Amino acid sequence: MASFLNKRIKLKHYQHALSLVFAIHETNNNPRLLNNITLGMYAYDNLFDPKTTYETILDLLSAQEKNIPNYRCDAKNVWSVIGGLTVENSLQMADILNNYKIPQFIYGSFEDTIRDKPNLPFMYWMGPRESTHQMGLVQLLLHFKWTWIGLLVSDDDKGENFARKLIPLFAQNSICLAFWQRNSASHYDLSNPSVERILKLMGTILSTDVTVIIVSMDTDLIFTVIFLLEKKIELLKSYFGKVWIMPPQWYLSISHRGELIGTNIFHGALSFSTHTYFVPEFQEFLHHFKYDSALMHFFCLFWQGAFKHCKHCREEKLDELPEIIFEIDMSGESYSIYNAVYAVSHALHGMHLTRQRAMWAKGNFDLLNIHPWQLHPFLKNIRFNNGAGQEVVFENGGFPTGYDIINWVTFPNHSFLKNKVGEISPSQTFSINEEAIEWHRTLKQVCICVAWLSTSPPFPGADMHSQTGEILLQCKEGSLTMFYCALGYLGFLSSISFTLAFLARKLPDAFNEDAALCVKCPEDQYPNENKDQCIPKTISFLSYQEPLGIVSTVSTISLSLITCFVMQTFLKNWDTPIVKANNQSLTCILLISILICYLATLLFLGKPEKVICLLQQPIFLIFFSVAVSCVLAKTIIVVLAFMSTKPASQMKKGLGKKLGSSVVVSCSLVQVCICIAWLSTSPPFPGADMHSQTGEILLQCKQGSLTMFNCALGYLGFLSSLSFTVAFLARKLPDAFNEGKFITFSMLVFCSVWISFIPAYLSTTGKNVVVVEIFAILASNTGLLACIFLPKCYVIIFRADLNSRMCLKEKRKHST
Structure with missing residues (x-):
């Protein structure tokens, strides 16, 4: 042997x-x-x-x-x-x-x-770290509520260190050891005195009611233990299955005949294996x-x-x-x-x-x-x-990795299957798929009934069903009369307990026993499904690498390039009538503002930093105000140009660059003052949202003073409403290259986007709040760009015959 x-x-x-x-x-x-x-x-x-x-x-x-x-x-x-x-x-x-x-x-x-x-x-x-394996063992036991277990370790420094670190964790989580034994067998010599200890262990394993046994020994020592256990089972001709939790780096051994050792014993065993791809x-x-x-x-x-x-x-x-x-x-x-x-x-x-x-x-x-x-x-x-x-x-001189939880399934033909059923990450986040686990075929949990001594006692019934891989042998009630009496008395006790608990529900925590058993998790942790352990939350923010971040970045860059193309088109045709007719300088300022508003959305992506949070909202609000002010100025110029029909009209003197510049500067200056007051009193800052998403810490920019933020948004809404009203009144003015209709449509889109933004912003949580704000900026910006400039670009590029002084005079005569 x-x-x-x-x-x-x-x-x-x-x-x-x-x-x-x-x-x-x-x-x-x-x-x-x-x-x-x-x-x-x-x-x-x-x-x-x-x-x-x-x-x-x-x-x-x-x-x-x-x-x-x-x-x-x-x-x-x-x-x-x-x-x-x-x-x-x-x-x-x-x-x-x-x-x-x-x-x-x-x-x-x-x-x-x-x-x-x-x-x-x-x-x-x-x-992976050994502490990750130890915490994975504890979380596995707690997940299945296994609190009565056995422990086998090797009789050396490694086994003693493993037990010394694991047993305190068991005590902290109310997990009890039915037995704990250290084993050794030098060079697999079955005449060695240490084998006698292993033989005694065989009796303990076969006679104990422990279902779960954790093993921390090398493969060769496990081979010796299982070889002797199989011989013992052959003599007894019976074996009630156990849940074996094997050590990392363990594998099924083969005999000299090329057959698996412990095929029957290790069916359904669990082990931890270094995470692999x-x-x-x-x-x-x-x-x-x-x-x-x-x-x-x-x-x-x-x-x-x-x-x-x-x-x-x-x-x-x-x-x-x-x-x-x-x-x-x-x-x-x-x-x-x-x-x-x-x-x-x-x-x-x-x-x-x-x-x-x-x-x-x-x-x-x-x-x-x-x-x-x-x-x-x-x-x-x-x-x-x-x-x-x-x-x-690599982080701090190493590659952090975790463990896969493996379920070993053996077959009578001495083959096996390693089925991954869960994992524990380097941050000790635990997950498992119970439905994927194959348990031992003869695993039993016997229901022990305490029977009444009078009349007919309970007797073992024949109803058996599977419960998490275990066969539950139920007990029949025997005398139904006594059974109902027992249930009635149980109901009576429950009513008394409920009444007393209801009366004592408002007592201080010092006298409340249940309050001493519940501990609130720290803000950076959350409870697991069983509410018996706190798990660290993961850090989350809208990054460039995730799908929403990629879509936002691609959309921003694409729309910015389109804006640059429109700007180049207007600059190349700077002296043409269609560009001159609607104030060239205002058009240029409006396009630059739209471009900056597009690029400002990139500040909403990535990990929030102090400088980014300071620039994020103010840049967007100020340049949006400049854009809307330009639209308002262009609309006012159109109205005044129509009203100044007489050569000696005093209104004609007010037209031109001075009127447009004064409207843009005065309207934008108000928003600038609001933002300066905001940044000087209670500016935005990087913060963390601990509560909106379960299991996540959301990094985001806090607004600082909500009052100032709402004032800035309110002023932007006021400018938009004023521009829309003036453009609506001027939409039917007869004039060549009249922007009234285009501005009306653009402001209609702009206002519709921001009106729908308010309920969407208030009803979303987490990273979706940032996505909604980015979408609102892109959509309203695109409304201005498309409704005001695309018709002009169409005329400049595809209908150059309409972009002439002769056509302008004919249109004016026709409108008159």
């Missing part, structure tokens, strides 16, 4: 090395990364042994693997090191690598306390992968273990292996290695571009002369897209 246990090979860990080969192959074939530079690799197996780890690192840093202390003769060109899988291996490697300031990428999970150590400045963490090119790479002579020594043992009966192993294909031997989907750890290679490649690429700019005159861009420590400034906060299209952002 011990012999075949010793021969087991961890085949699945070889995917880590294959993902490294794949990532280097992909980056070397990327024409936008490291032109004329080819990345290489060294692959070592430390066998999870500290002594081998130190020897391996020294071999890596020494030429021809001659380890000479304090000397580096013909050292290898090592720019970074990826490893290890465990915290212990990572620290052992860092003991040597830190002396050379070589970047080290850790692709396993890590402890927060280790990351914050000042003596480890050259380590980059690609895996699907990389389709990886499967194609595995399909065509054939190791060469350089990789033969590393992959030879793997190839022989995977393809037991092959004579020419290089002809075999990895994607033809059964899933119990080798999975072709990239695991979480492999995905972390994949991202680490891309991080190094982009850092080298950034250094190459920096050197290229600095040494352009010399023409020397030798990337091989760099030192590993020179990569750190580029790695600290690097941002890039990997080959899978996912954006990878």
